[in-house]
Amino acid sequence: MVLWTALVVIAYRGMAALVLDETAAPARGGTAVAVTPAARFPVGLAEAYAAEFGQVYLNASPQTQAQRAQELAAFVPPRVAAADPDLGWNGTGELQLQSEQVAGIEVRDASHAVITLLATVNGRLMELGVPVVASGRGVVISGQPAWLPAPQQISPPPEAGSNDPQAKSELMNELPAFFQAYAAGDSAALSRFAAPGVSLTGLDGAVTFGSVVSLDVPVGGRARQVTATVIWESGQAEPDAAEFESTYGMSVYLQSGKWYVTEISASTEAVGAQ
Structure with a gap:
């Protein structure tokens, strides 16, 4: 009789879980991990894409203006390329990129982020904020990037203690x-x-x-x-x-x-x- 009672209780609980759409609790010692939408953003892909974009955007010369516009078009939506093929550049003067690397990323949600590039352009250090939109394995530079100041140089703290x-x-x-x-x-x-x-x-x-x-x-x-x-x-x-x-x-x-x-x-x- 005790065995039948136990089986009835187990069957009832199983049916209740199905009806109420309950999920099993984590195993003893385990923790449930909540995945936020921002965690789904393809960080590595977006950073690499922004770095490649920076190689094109941060080099500019009137002699290569048409080629630059064509290369930029590969990174931005067609409507942006049609309306602003030079992405804000007026076609005069020159930009020469000496070095560039990814300095950071701010993920806004599962689809949007701003990648910060640290670069030396025309001999001066600066940062560039690049807006990126991603969906699955697809990415695009959504619009004009923002020129940002270089990191502020600080003085290291004085040494502590005395010599032995x-x-x-x-x-x-x-x-x-x-x-x-x-x-x-x-x-x-x-x-x-x-x-x-x-x-x-x-x-x-x-x-x-x-x-x-x-x-x-x-x-x-x-x-x-x-x-x-x-x-x-x-x-x-x-x-x-x-x-x-x-x-x-x-x-x-x-x-x-x-x-x-x-x-x-x-x-x-x-x-x-x-």
């Missing part, structure tokens, strides 16, 4: 040999500076080591985040060898009186510019 003179002296004795091995890509030599379990890859002879010109070692414990500025020399023969400074952020660790490197990368601290 003893640790700095110890590292200055060890880092020249490390950077020599790093420049050469000498894996055997690099392994002597690497912390246990860490594998370091060098520059494989692309440059040669000159000197360590600056080192910032904040006060701390055994693990430190230090900043080193190094002079590299190009592989060209003297006297044509070029010299240039590079600033690195390095994670180092003190063990048994020796500093070991756990990581080396570009630094956010502009020590070399001081």
Whole structure:
């Protein structure tokens, strides 16, 4: 009798779910993911399309006006190409694009977005806002783009903390040999500076080591985040060898009186510019 009662309850619940159009709850530990209309916008395709458009739009010369208009027509709706074949340009003066890349995207909904291009035109940095409409795998530049100012240049915050003179002296004795091995890509030599379990890859002879010109070692414990500025020399023969400074952020660790490197990368601290 208990079994029949259970079967009746299960059957009733199943019918109720069908009638009320109920959906099953997520599995234990799972979460329901809501997909917004904007999430369906083909970001990668639109960015690539806008970048190709920028290559045409940001180059202009009276000698190639007709060709430019023809190429622009491939990106915009026919009515826009017919009414404004030059997309706002008056046909005089010249634009020359030196470089361009996608800087960002603002997706408005499933079909509309504005792609921002960062570009250097006639030797000056600027941004270009490109309106894009998408549907499935189709995209179009819906109208004239907007010229925007270049990103504002800011001053980095001042460095925090003070130098540890003893640790700095110890590292200055060890880092020249490390950077020599790093420049050469000498894996055997690099392994002597690497912390246990860490594998370091060098520059494989692309440059040669000159000197360590600056080192910032904040006060701390055994693990430190230090900043080193190094002079590299190009592989060209003297006297044509070029010299240039590079600033690195390095994670180092003190063990048994020796500093070991756990990581080396570009630094956010502009020590070399001081």
